[in-house]
Amino acid sequence: MINRRDLALSALAVSALALSAPALAASADEEAVAKKVEAFRLAQIAADPKALGALCWDDLSYSHSSGKVEDKATFIANATDGKSKFLSIDYKDPTIKVVGPAAIVRFHWMAEQEMAADGKKVPTNLHILMNWQKQGDEWKLLSRAATKL
Secondary structure (H helix, E strand, O other): OOOHHHHHHHHHHHHHHHHHHHHHHHHHHHHHHHHHHHHHHHHHHHOOHHHHHHHEEEEEEEEOOOOOEEOHHHHHHHHOOOOEEEEEEEEEEEEEEEEOOEEEEEEEEEEEEEEOOOOOEEEEEEEEEEEEEEEOOEEEEEEEEEEEO
16 A cells, blocks of 8 residues: 555655756766767877767868868868877866757867977967767767867
């Protein structure tokens, strides 16, 4: 025999589970996006065209702080052409907000690269906005925009 108290506690437990499920799903998606963002950072440092290609949406829009906008093929070609080499890239203070099948990622980019032509070291200090979209079970970079700080 179930009394009112047991019924109320059961209803409360089910309600708590229902409310926590979306939070757990968002947390899992945020963690998955964070892993993709880190994989992207490492692929940039390594200038790895295969890894960059796997992380980017086919219709990527990649915007530089200079205002130059590249599609996926152009971005990958320029990022891996050997004209410069990243000595370091740090993504500081990242935030990730998942909204349905989209994720908004922001961070402070601090990097140093060395130019192949003259060995000159060039620091960059930027604010980055990345938009990731979920395709099936995979997150892909849809767009990226940079602003000089």
